[in-house]
Amino acid sequence: MRSRSFLTGFLLAAGSAVGTVLYRRRAARRRESVQLYFGDGSMISLTEGSPGAERLLGHARELLATARR
Amino acid sequence: MPTAQALADLTEISSQIQSAVVFDREGTVLASTVDDERAGLLASTALELLRAAEKQGAADKDVVQLDVALQDGSVFVVRDGDRVIVATTTTDPTAGLVFYDLKSCLRGLSQEQEKPKPKPRRAPAKRAPARKKKDAEP
Numbered sequence: 205m206r207s208r209s210f211l212t213g214f215l216l217a218a219g220s221a222v223g224t225v226l227y228r229r230r231a232a233r234r235r236e237s238v239q240l241y242f243g244d245g246s247m248i249s250l251t252e253g254s255p256g257a258e259r260l261l262g263h264a265r266e267l268l269a270t271a272r273r
Numbered sequence: 274m275p276t277a278q279a280l281a282d283l284t285e286i287s288s289q290i291q292s293a294v295v296f297d298r299e300g301t302v303l304a305s306t307v308d309d310e311r312a313g314l315l316a317s318t319a320l321e322l323l324r325a326a327e328k329q330g331a332a333d334k335d336v337v338q339l340d341v342a343l344q345d346g347s348v349f350v351v352r353d354g355d356r357v358i359v360a361t362t363t364t365d366p367t368a369g370l371v372f373y374d375l376k377s378c379l380r381g382l383s384q385e386q387e388k389p390k391p392k393p394r395r396a397p398a399k400r401a402p403a404r405k406k407k408d409a410e411p
Contacts (some may be wrong), residue, residue: 244335262346263322264341271292271361
């Protein structure tokens with residue numbers, strides 16, 4: 205009985221530790237995105253991987269690198 | 274120079290903005306917070322970014338502002354008439370605030386330009402010397 209509750213506790217602790225690590229890793233790797241606002245009030249949001257986003261992200265990365273050189 | 278002053282105010286007000294460049298539609302740099310060489314490169318890359326962004330929308334739609342969120346920072350571009358401002362920020366900036374500050378900066382610049390120049394003061398007209406009263410003839 206005692207060893208069973210110890211095992212349950214251990215599994216819960218290990219599970220939450222693994223969950224925390226996975227959550228933090230996922231949070232650290234934010235998705236890159238582009239928001240375009242047009243004169244008529246419309247807006248387009250592009251995330252990495254969507255068509256057209258890579259070119260814009262490439263220009264933006266170049267811009268950020270130049271600014272921080 | 275009012276443009277340089279507006280940019281200095283901008284970086285002072287917003288702690289999230291790391292660098293900013295104001296330029297026109299041809300890519301001519303009007304003011305920047307970085308050296309001339311980098312400012313020119315930033316302006317030309319921002320123009321390329323704007324042109325690429327415009328291809329994403331309908332042909333008659335102009336991109337008035339955009340932001341790109343990257344892993345290690347963000348890039349903002351705002352256009353107001355012929356003037357464009359590009360700014361780089363820290364990671365996870367408050368996009369609304371950054372846009373507000375950039376727009377205020379551009380608006381301030383255009384108001385500065387629209388102000389009528391004070392007219393040069395004219396020198397006061399010389400008065401003709403007072404005529405001597407002729408002595409009454411007897």
